[in-house]
Structures are given as C-alpha cells and as structure tokens.
Amino acid sequence: MSLYAPHPPPFGDQPAGLTVLDERARDIFRRIVESYLQSGEPVGSRTLSRAGIALSPASIRNTMQDLTMAGLLASPHTSAGRVPTHAGLRLFVDGLLEVGDIGADERREIDGRLAGRGRSFEDALDEATNLLSGLAGGAGIVASSS
Structure with a gap:
C-alpha cells in the first residue's frame, strides 16, 4: 500500500492529445507556453518552480512528462527543458487563451x-x-x- 495518493491523469477518460487538461496540467502547460513565447528557450521544471508555482520541481516534471506523452510538449535534447509542439501551440491558441466578455x-x-x-x-x-x-x-x- 502506497503512502502517496496517485495524481489523476491530466486527460480524463479520453485518449491523450488535444483534450481537456486538469487544472494542474493546464496551469503548467500555460506557463510553459507563455515562458517559451517570451524567451524562445526551453522551459525547465526549476524555472517554473522559481516562478511561483506551488509544486516541487519533481511534481512539475511528472506533469511535464504527461504533457510530453500527450504530444503537447517536446524536449530538444535529454537535459533540456520542454518546448511546445505544433499541436501544443494550437491547443494554447484555441483553448487556453481565454477571451473574456467586455464590460x-x-x-x-x-x-x-x-x-x-x-x-x-x-x-x-x-x-x-x-x-x-x-x-x-x-x-x-x-x-x-x-
């Protein structure tokens, strides 16, 4: 019996891909894409952890791995951070850039x-x-x- 409760998969019951992300995966993914678009550099778990996300670098890496397996992120080389894939950028533009109502x-x-x-x-x-x-x-x- 494990002392740790498993984190639920970020993609619900549907196959991985451009599906609805859970709140944690959505936040991490959004931060990665925004950081990448601003800097043009791969984004690592330590960068996100230092940016104020309330998770350990290990927890962030686990979620980043889920997003990578879903085809939303890629790693340019073994020790690099992650960059959004074409599919990841499409998801960001289509679903995560939220348009609010104007007053x-x-x-x-x-x-x-x-x-x-x-x-x-x-x-x-x-x-x-x-x-x-x-x-x-x-x-x-x-x-x-x-």
Missing part, C-alpha cells in the same frame, strides 16, 4: 470611437486595430477585402 463601459467606448462621422474607411480600420490591440494587450490586426 458595458468598454462597449460604449468602442461604439463611440468607431461611430465617428466623416472618417475614412482606412481611419476606421486603424481605430479598430488600436481598440483590438488595447483589449488584447498585444498586437491587433484588422484585414479588409476592400
């Missing part, structure tokens, strides 16, 4: 800024790009067919 005040500001009369179509697109960028906290791109 009534923000909605009124957007409506007001886009409703300006006498502005050219290009100016309206520029304003929409600036609004998207501000809401997303990153780059905003707006494309038009005309």
Whole structure:
C-alpha cells in the first residue's frame, strides 16, 4: 500500500492529445507556453518552480512528462527543458487563451470611437486595430477585402 495518493491523469477518460487538461496540467502547460513565447528557450521544471508555482520541481516534471506523452510538449535534447509542439501551440491558441466578455463601459467606448462621422474607411480600420490591440494587450490586426 502506497503512502502517496496517485495524481489523476491530466486527460480524463479520453485518449491523450488535444483534450481537456486538469487544472494542474493546464496551469503548467500555460506557463510553459507563455515562458517559451517570451524567451524562445526551453522551459525547465526549476524555472517554473522559481516562478511561483506551488509544486516541487519533481511534481512539475511528472506533469511535464504527461504533457510530453500527450504530444503537447517536446524536449530538444535529454537535459533540456520542454518546448511546445505544433499541436501544443494550437491547443494554447484555441483553448487556453481565454477571451473574456467586455464590460458595458468598454462597449460604449468602442461604439463611440468607431461611430465617428466623416472618417475614412482606412481611419476606421486603424481605430479598430488600436481598440483590438488595447483589449488584447498585444498586437491587433484588422484585414479588409476592400
């Protein structure tokens, strides 16, 4: 009989892959992808542990191994940290970047800024790009067919 309760698998009853992650795996995966996108370097368990995650490096490594076996992370070489795979980045973009609802005040500001009369179509697109960028906290791109 083991003194340690096993950690439940991060992927529920479905086969590993692009499925719903448990909270621990989701948090670790999100942190790895965000760190990798910021630095371009493989992310190790010690880096995550020092970044304030409340788990030991060994627990983080176990979850990282689960994510690797699921095809979401890869290790460039034996002693390296992990990097997201193409499938992992797709999961991050599709499911872990959460889009929240905007508040009534923000909605009124957007409506007001886009409703300006006498502005050219290009100016309206520029304003929409600036609004998207501000809401997303990153780059905003707006494309038009005309």
